[in-house]
Amino acid sequence: xxxxxxxxxxxxxxxxxxxxxxxxxxxxxxxxxxxxxxxxxxxxxxxxxxxxxxxxxxxxxxxxxxxxxxxxxxxxxxxxxxxxxxxxxxxxxxxxxxxxxxxxxxxxxxxxxxxxxxxxxxxxxxxxxxxxxxxxxxxxxxxxxxxxxxxxxxxxxxxxxxxxxxxxxxxxxxxxxxxxxxxxxxxxxxxxxxxxxxxxxxxxxxxxxxxxxxxxxxxxxxxxxxxxxxxxxxxxxxxxxxxxxxxxxxxxxxxxxxxxxxxxxxxxxxxxxxxxxxxxxxxxxxxxxxxxxxxxxxxxxxxxxxxxxxxxxxxxxxxxxxxxxxxxxxxxxxxxxxxxxxxxxxxxxxxxxxxxxxxxxxxxxxxxxxxxxxxxxxxxxxxxxxxxxxxxxxxxxxxxxxxxxxxxxxxxxxxxxxxxxxxxxxxxxxxxxxxxxxxxxxxxxxxxxxxxxxxxxxxxxx
Amino acid sequence: xxxxxxxxxxxxxxxxxxxxxxxxxxxxxxxxxxxxxxxxxxxxxxxxxxxxxxxxxxxxxxxxxxxxxxxxxxxxxxxxxxxxxxxxxxxxxxxxxxxxxxxxxxxxxxxxxxxxxxxxxxxxxxxxxxxxxxxxxxxxxxxxxxxxxxxxxxxxxxxxxxxxxxxxxxxxxxxxxxxxxxxxxxxxxxxxxxxxxxxxxxxxxxxxxxxxxxxxxxxxxxxxxxxxxxxxxx
Numbered sequence: 001x002x003x004x005x006x007x008x009x010x011x012x013x014x015x016x017x018x019x020x021x022x023x024x025x026x027x028x029x030x031x032x033x034x035x036x037x038x039x040x041x042x043x044x045x046x047x048x049x050x051x052x053x054x055x056x057x058x059x060x061x062x063x064x065x066x067x068x069x070x071x072x073x074x075x076x077x078x079x080x081x082x083x084x085x086x087x088x089x090x091x092x093x094x095x096x097x098x099x100x101x102x103x104x105x106x107x108x109x110x111x112x113x114x115x116x117x118x119x120x121x122x123x124x125x126x127x128x129x130x131x132x133x134x135x136x137x138x139x140x141x142x143x144x145x146x147x148x149x150x151x152x153x154x155x156x157x158x159x160x161x162x163x164x165x166x167x168x169x170x171x172x173x174x175x176x177x178x179x180x181x182x183x184x185x186x187x188x189x190x191x192x193x194x195x196x197x198x199x200x201x202x203x204x205x206x207x208x209x210x211x212x213x214x215x216x217x218x219x220x221x222x223x224x225x226x227x228x229x230x231x232x233x234x235x236x237x238x239x240x241x242x243x244x245x246x247x248x249x250x251x252x253x254x255x256x257x258x259x260x261x262x263x264x265x266x267x268x269x270x271x272x273x274x275x276x277x278x279x280x281x282x283x284x285x286x287x288x289x290x291x292x293x294x295x296x297x298x299x300x301x302x303x304x305x306x307x308x309x310x311x312x313x314x315x316x317x318x319x320x321x322x323x324x325x326x327x328x329x330x331x332x333x334x335x336x337x338x339x340x341x342x343x344x345x346x347x348x349x350x351x352x353x354x355x356x357x358x359x360x361x362x363x364x365x366x367x368x369x370x371x372x373x374x375x376x377x378x379x380x381x382x383x384x385x386x387x388x389x390x391x392x393x394x395x396x397x398x399x400x401x402x403x404x405x406x407x408x409x410x411x412x413x414x415x416x417x418x419x420x421x422x423x424x425x426x427x428x429x430x431x432x433x434x435x436x437x438x439x440x441x442x443x444x445x446x447x448x449x450x451x452x453x454x455x456x457x458x459x460x461x462x
Numbered sequence: 463x464x465x466x467x468x469x470x471x472x473x474x475x476x477x478x479x480x481x482x483x484x485x486x487x488x489x490x491x492x493x494x495x496x497x498x499x500x501x502x503x504x505x506x507x508x509x510x511x512x513x514x515x516x517x518x519x520x521x522x523x524x525x526x527x528x529x530x531x532x533x534x535x536x537x538x539x540x541x542x543x544x545x546x547x548x549x550x551x552x553x554x555x556x557x558x559x560x561x562x563x564x565x566x567x568x569x570x571x572x573x574x575x576x577x578x579x580x581x582x583x584x585x586x587x588x589x590x591x592x593x594x595x596x597x598x599x600x601x602x603x604x605x606x607x608x609x610x611x612x613x614x615x616x617x618x619x620x621x622x623x624x625x626x627x628x629x630x631x632x633x634x635x636x637x638x639x640x641x642x643x644x645x646x647x648x649x650x651x652x653x654x655x656x657x658x659x660x661x662x663x664x665x666x667x668x669x670x671x672x673x674x675x676x677x678x679x680x681x682x683x684x685x686x687x688x689x690x691x692x693x694x695x696x
Contacts, residue, residue, distance in 0.1 A: 409513065410550060411552065413510075413513065413534060416534035416535040416538065417538050418538055418563075418612065419535050419565075420535055420560075421535045422535075428552075428559065428560070428563055429552065432552055432555035432595070433554055434554070435553075435554035435555075
């Protein structure tokens, strides 16, 4: 029956005619096979199997978006029969092709994004970036290679910030993870160029279960950018990533995500950073695509003077539900957190801000600032806020503001009286609404992001 | 330039304008006066096609072409401009972004930027105000100046100033008025004024008096002086 057995003491025993059969559904055997195929050390296989056991035990959260329609048995968890989502440009949905046209994605990039070509043709760029990084001692690899080449570092941190028992989707990711980024920045090193997943070639582009681990040693700085504004077409409907970040003393990490999955995807992500003394963690999170998103970038402010920030933009239209927000856990004195959330709902879309701020008894003289603004573009869209604050120390400054706006008729009339049509006027007002956050994102992304939101609003993207 | 024929205008089922007939000629300055609530602003808004105002009878013509059903942004493109009585603030949008969008395809953005800077100097508008969100933290006078600045850049043919002299101090008023006086060449100006202060700096060719939604009297600038002395009882 079993052509592959795993024995923790001896590793894998494989029959001679072993062949991996890609199949739907998840079981312990598949998890073991994934580890075997990747030739992982025993300790990683053990982590995966324990995570699988957790996955089976845990239930889907009863709060948040509606996940009841996910059929776990109807999903390929590792390598589908056909490696590429589409075999040719022709097979892409019309709306995706049109969007690429409208936002001006160059042809080579389109092939890459569409999965037509397995590699982004940027070998020269990739090599020169790697040369510069290795000169600084920075390690930037896909996660599989990271594990292979730096097992000691991975072993030290993997699963320590997001244990597999954290929630059902973290355990799922921990059992079947593949791809993602491994980024190690040595002490005192400042990486001036924002690093993007694009730069990793020879690896899965936008995997379903990416696992990312970022370690910023003392006094270092790095900015990592994930995702892209062009819509990613994928047939796999469940994406569950985990991102773990360690920000050591005096270090600073900024993690920017622009998520634009096609509208058939459940995007359920656990992102958490542990911030040590005087460290700074900045999450910039933009959720435009997917069918359902549940994502709450978190900071554990563990050391004195640690700072955490989450800037979040969510856009929902049609049947999309963006359930996004942040978590800030203050465990040490003089820690500061700032959450700014801007959500936009149109055409029956639903956005929810879900936030948790916890200030422990030890976190005296800490500061908390939360501002969540929602913009509703019509009568049928919906916005909710679920802010939770648990403040257990009296010497703390807490500020919380929440607003809900509708785009007023007067504002539209004013802009139209300047020769701007209604759709353009709405776009301009929405861009103005998110401006406090977009000014924190690199310019090229801001331009694309604004253009993309305007396109989405005009209903020309599927 | 603009002709109004037999216009009846309603707001929320209430009739505000009654049987308005008037021809605004090219390159003339008109003043529209009348007591509070008589319908002056309604006329301004109807000319700009504000959605809350319903034309139940009558027609509007622009250069002989009927525009009664023409929507707001198309009227603006034809060359009609409304300076708002209470200009709005737009968060996250500055005047450059606004005008760039209004004139996209028609004027180079860098040129627009330069024009804005020059006009701001001329109108004595603080530099910070130009760079910030439109009208954010601006005084009454500054807001009206921003309306005038937009008019200057959009280069319209028919300009309606809805109480541009209200809530404005003496210095700002002088600057605005002299600017309009210079600007009026080859354009038609309609000044809706409550206190007629601006008429001291900008002499109208014709004065219209509106009472209870009807144009009750038309005269020259002396009519404005008479009203200032004796009020609207006539």
